[in-house]
Amino acid sequence: LGTLVRRPASLPPQPHLPAPFDIQWARDWGAAMAEAAAASLAEEPATDLTLKNTAETARWAAALDGISLAPGHVRTARKGSVTEWPGFAEGAWWVQDLAASLPARLLPAKAGDRVLDLCAAPGGKTLQLAARGCAVTALDVSDDRLERVRQNLDRTGLEATLVAADALRWQPDGLFDHILLDAPCSATGIFRRHPDVLHLKGNAGLGPVTLLQAALLRRAVAWLKPGGRLVYATCSLDRREGEAIAERVIAGAPREIIGADELPVGLAPTPEGFVRTLPGQVAGGIDGFFIARLRRLAD
Structure with missing residues (x-):
């Protein structure tokens, strides 16, 4: 910081995305999206x-x-x-960012339903489901990560069963009516509020995390009751963590189309029936998310 002050340093007149996101996002989502993403870096x-x-x-x-x-x-x-x-x-x-609230909004869970929230911390989706009267099991890899969930449950007066366990090794004591999987990811979708993520993730390979996402999705589908729904989501703007996973790893569960009437004004499902939120879609901004909904057929 001392070196920057002595120069003196100044910000560019227009913010820009760091590499490789400037090229990658323009390629994947179009130049207008990349420009909107860059502009959002200058806005609180x-x-x-x-x-x-x-x-x-x-x-x-x-x-x-x-x-x-x-x-x-x-x-x-x-x-x-x-x-x-x-x-x-x-x-x-x-x-809770509007985009982060969508996965739970798109899960057709009602009061009394047994619902699993996988990778639950910090707990916004657990709270949404508990507020509906669902019997929620919130699972995350460590008790430290669940502490924030516990605090928010206490503050709101809502209830959920908290489980600290590795989802790749844990076994439930029964099947669930519905499951929400907000999978671990690169988190590039939250860059508006945490622009440092673009610098931390710029050269990071996605191989290990996409393998984890696929493994979690395959495992979770097996815990659904016949007819149950699973919503898979990532707060990433990389197709490899969203569309590619949903297309490749359906684990015998057919895709359930998400309708335009299920989404806030300004958002629309993709032609494939997924949800992809992008910078510039909603006035005032929205985090980048991918959301897919699957349904387990009767055995």
Whole structure:
């Protein structure tokens, strides 16, 4: 930092994506998307909140000086510590990007359903499912990672069973009505809020993580009841962690098309029936996510 101050250093007039993302994203998603992604680096993202009670959307949008882009969602430009915002102490909401809330929104789980949230930390999706009255098992690889989930459950007054285990070795005591797998990934989709990820992941190979994603997906499908749904998601803007996995690793479970009427305004399913969120799709920005929904046929 001292060297930069002595130069003195200055920012370029227009932000730009670091290599190789400048070329890769333009190739995969088009020049307009790459330009929107670069422009977003100069903007401080608003904060998205998911509400415990969807029926109170209008109330909390007003109380938090925000807008709602979907039932149970508020986007606010408020600054400062979220712990001091209205509704935090009473557990009325939790911080969760709109894109990150979509996988649970697209899982047709209802009160009383037995649902598995794989790779659950930090717990936003567990909270969404618990708020519906589902019997949620939230699994992650270590108890340390589950501590944040535990804290949010305590704050919101919601309930879930927390399991610290390796999903590649763990065995459930029965089948689940539905499963949500937000798989470990490169996390390049969260670059708006964490631009450092583009520098940390720029030269990282995806071989090991895509093997893990495929293994988790194959394993999870076997834990579904016949007719059950599985939603697979990654917060990555790389096709190898999204579309390629869903196309190659269906594990005997047919794809279930996601409809446009299931998505917030500004988003649309792909021709294949997946969801792909990209910079520039929603006013104010949205994280990059890939989402696919599968269904297990009767044995």
